[in-house]
Amino acid sequence: MTYAMRIHQPGGPEQLSWDEMDVGPPGPGEALVRQSAVGLNFIDVYMRTGLYPVAGLPAVLGMEATGVVESLGEGIEGLQVNDRVAYAMVPGAYAERRRIAAEKLLRLPDTIDDRTAAGMMLKGLTAHYLLFRTYPVKAGDTVLVLAAAGGVGLILCQWARHLGARVIGCVGSQEKAELAKANGADHIVLYRQENIAERVRDITGGEGVAVSYDSIGQATFEASLDSLRPFGVLATYGNASGPVEPFSPAILAPKGSLYVTRPTLASHTATRDLLEEGAGRLFEAVGSGAVRVSVNQTYALSETAQAHRDLEARTTTGSTVLVP
Ligand SMILES: NC(=O)c1ccc[n+]([C@@H]2O[C@H](COP(=O)([O-])OP(=O)(O)OC[C@H]3O[C@@H](n4cnc5c(N)ncnc54)[C@H](OP(=O)(O)O)[C@@H]3O)[C@@H](O)[C@H]2O)c1
Structure with missing residues (x-):
């Protein structure tokens, strides 16, 4: 079992609900990821309020995170158990553990720590x-x-x-x-x-x-x-x-x-080639120090409602990370 932050209907931050869920084993082409840091993005607010549609209710919100591969389904090349990975624009990130299509995952360079990665992938x-x-x-x-x-x-x-x-x-x-x-x-x-x-x-x-x-x-x-x-x-x-x-x-x-x-960003990461081109340039820019990622706020993932309130109230700066 794992905990995840879900909405059962669109609305204000009070709709965010810390629910126990069964994740299940990874299917073909999927990885099971134990997440260490989740990025907060304004798109999460649009999905919470209903401005952007979610695939179905209840829905686990969140679009980016960092973590470690816990297990792999069949047919996956280029990834191994215990790899440090990150992703962006994949709904369902507000969770302690999740299943995800392996083709959406990027292996993280050692020079980029987990919270920095969660604060920089989507943005x-x-x-x-x-x-x-x-x-x-x-x-x-x-x-x-x-x-x-x-x-x-x-x-x-x-x-x-x-x-x-x-x-x-x-x-x-x-x-x-x-x-x-x-x-x-x-x-x-x-x-x-x-x-x-x-x-x-x-x-x-x-x-x-x-x-x-x-x-x-x-x-x-x-x-x-x-x-x-x-x-x-x-x-x-x-x-x-x-x-x-x-x-x-x-x-x-x-x-x-x-x-x-x-x-x-959905169109700009729609294929593996587009995703890898963007990630390659981003990892290089951050790795070289040309771009510094400022994670200026962190919240427990269970306190996501407060993070949403602060983002909407324009009181945050830089990136915000939610910690499972
Ligand atoms: N299309 C895409 O591919 C894509 C991808 C990622 C993000 N985005 C968009 O990029 C924007 C930035 O995302 P982010 O996650 O990095 O958020 P953010 O910029 O950290 O936070 C939003 C900022 O917008 C400003 N703002 C102006 N009017 C506002 C209002 N009425 N309500 C709330 N904020 C207001 C505030 O800054 P000031 O106080 O300085 O005005 C606020 O801090 C969002 O609009 C997001 O939807 C789009």
């Missing part, structure tokens, strides 16, 4: 695809990062800077401003009191940014568009303030033939 793979695929950042580009002191945000700022970009980070408080600056942001916009597009025009001498990496969604959609240079790219990749309202593509023409994309 770091997201930063990777945004920086290398959605808009491939070039040295000299100016990029806008919203929620720059958040989990994905701190990784994005450091990595973009490492690639030679000038980074403008938007944050909700002075404390977060200091953190974003210490992690690669060259300029800060305090977007609760300052106008994002006006400040971006000031900073860029009127030109605008090559790309806006916008995880806030509804509240900042127009500001992101108004911050872009001609042919700029809006990567609207999250809904922390709510989903973006429907809009007409015609609004993109007078602003300079802009591009808008709504990417997801």
Whole structure:
């Protein structure tokens, strides 16, 4: 038997229920993983509230974790019992032990500890695809990062800077401003009191940014568009303030033939090749020290409801890890 954090119906953090479950032995192609650290992500909130669907109820929430392979089903190559592994974007992570498709697992380098791994897989793979695929950042580009002191945000700022970009980070408080600056942001916009597009025009001498990496969604959609240079790219990749309202593509023409994309890590890790390419670059960036992962909050997995409350209240910074 094992314990897992489930919802029986969508709703607030109070719906999270610490339930005893029977995991069962791994089937063909599956591994049984004893988990040591689970990453908290904003997508867990969307799934808890019902904004994003879950496969069925009751549902074990959570999308990323680190652990050790306890046993293997038939037909698995390249993995062994006792291997340290991690994964991202696989529902069912809020658990002490779980079964998982082995093809979703990545063996961890010794240089990356368990909690760091749980704090970086989903967020770091997201930063990777945004920086290398959605808009491939070039040295000299100016990029806008919203929620720059958040989990994905701190990784994005450091990595973009490492690639030679000038980074403008938007944050909700002075404390977060200091953190974003210490992690690669060259300029800060305090977007609760300052106008994002006006400040971006000031900073860029009127030109605008090559790309806006916008995880806030509804509240900042127009500001992101108004911050872009001609042919700029809006990567609207999250809904922390709510989903973006429907809009007409015609609004993109007078602003300079802009591009808008709504990417997801699910497509960017849909094949083993895509997953390994992203993980390879991420492990290298973290292993070399180009990107430091800040696990700034830890909670017992049984206290996940409080972690959700804090994430939604905008009081967390960097990554948050839940410990089984
Ligand atoms: N599409 C994808 O593939 C993908 C993958 C991973 C993550 N994401 C998205 O990336 C975002 C960041 O995820 P994360 O887990 O690293 O979270 P996070 O950035 O650590 O936390 C969310 C931050 O968003 C800001 N925010 C602004 N308005 C908010 C509001 N109304 N409610 C709550 N927060 C608000 C807050 O920072 P300030 O106080 O500085 O405003 C808050 O700390 C999320 O939107 C998530 O959905 C998307």
